[in-house]
Amino acid sequence: MTEPDTAPDVHTSPPRSEVVLLDLIDGVATVTFNRPDAMNALDIATKDLLLATLRQVAEDPAVRCVVLTGSGRAFCVGQDLREHIGLLAGHDDSLWTTVPEHYNPIVELLLTMNKPVIAAINGVAAGAGASFAFAADLRIIVDTGGFNLAFAGIALSCDSGSSWTLPRLIGMAKAKELLMFPRTVPADEALELGMVNRVVSAEELPTEVGELARTLAAGPTMAYGAIRRSVAFSAGHPLSESLAQEADQMAVTGASQDHASAVAAFIAKEKPVFQGR
Numbered sequence: 001m002t003e004p005d006t007a008p009d010v011h012t013s014p015p016r017s018e019v020v021l022l023d024l025i026d027g028v029a030t031v032t033f034n035r036p037d038a039m040n041a042l043d044i045a046t047k048d049l050l051l052a053t054l055r056q057v058a059e060d061p062a063v064r065c066v067v068l069t070g071s072g073r074a075f076c077v078g079q080d081l082r083e084h085i086g087l088l089a090g091h092d093d094s095l096w097t098t099v100p101e102h103y104n105p106i107v108e109l110l111l112t113m114n115k116p117v118i119a120a121i122n123g124v125a126a127g128a129g130a131s132f133a134f135a136a137d138l139r140i141i142v143d144t145g146g147f148n149l150a151f152a153g154i155a156l157s158c159d160s161g162s163s164w165t166l167p168r169l170i171g172m173a174k175a176k177e178l179l180m181f182p183r184t185v186p187a188d189e190a191l192e193l194g195m196v197n198r199v200v201s202a203e204e205l206p207t208e209v210g211e212l213a214r215t216l217a218a219g220p221t222m223a224y225g226a227i228r229r230s231v232a233f234s235a236g237h238p239l240s241e242s243l244a245q246e247a248d249q250m251a252v253t254g255a256s257q258d259h260a261s262a263v264a265a266f267i268a269k270e271k272p273v274f275q276g277r
Contacts, residue, residue, distance in 0.1 A: 019035050020033060024057075024062065024063060027064035028213040030066075030067045031050070032069050032070065032071055037072070039074035040076040041078065042080055042129070043083045047106070051105055051109075054106060064218070065115060065116050066113070068110070068117065068120070071122075075133065077126040077127065081154075103131075107131065107160050112232070114224075116138070116221075118136055118138045119140070121139060121142065122145065122202070124146055125145065125146070127148070127149070127151060130149060131165065134169060135161055139196040140197060140199075141191075141198070143199050144187070144202065147185045149162060158179050166195075223256070
């Protein structure tokens with residue numbers, strides 16, 4: 001048997017002109033919105049590349065944890081309204097097909113991929129950008145950041161899963177209030193409401209997210225995926241069905257290599273090394 005390669009697992013980012021960047025280092029895939037001059041607004045090109053990138057990381061066994069973040073002073077302000085206005089004037093059908101073709105599969109990937117997702121919210125997150133953050137397992141936000149559920153402000157319903165994720169984070173009554181009366185919810189209030197897990201300074205964000213992502217990437221990835229599925233399932237099913245789902249996921253993870261390794265390490269009083277399978 002050959003010795004494992006000890007060099008870090010590094011995939012180089014695409015050129016900086018790309019509207020979505022991907023870095024993979026030691027099992028952590030960082031997906032970055034890269035339209036800083038537009039506050040990372042979502043035009044068609046960005047949505048196409050984001051969806052393709054998330055599909056790639058979801059399927060890549062080398063990816064053990066995903067970090068979603070933005071470049072510049074915003075996380076993502078949602079739909080690119082400049083492009084939207086042009087499409088509206090031209091009566092372009094892509095205005096409305098973008099929800100099932102882009103937003104829905106993006107959010108479904110964020111919520112269901114078999115690995116944990118962290119949103120590193122480096123600034124304002126609005127509209128679909130806020131919804132993408134809500135779809136992550138953990139949200140770390142800078143103290144100057146905030147959320148704005150801007151949909152009703154331009155006479156639109158909510159999308160990108162916000163009707164599903166936001167009530168589960170903060171309760172139905174507060175979710176409807178923020179959706180019907182859009183305003184920017186600052187970081188400290190977001191923490192108090194349960195919209196985020198931590199508030200940090202801009203200087204602290206890379207370190208905080210990096211440590212958390214590395215911890216998750218070194219953990220039992222299959223078990224994390226099973227936990228994600230079980231929690232999501234139980235949110236919409238009665239107790240008996242939720243217990244059955246837990247039993248199914250326990251059987252899957254119980255047959256995993258990680259579980260066998262962890263039990264052996266426990267008996268040997270050693271620290272387990274997880275492979276994510």
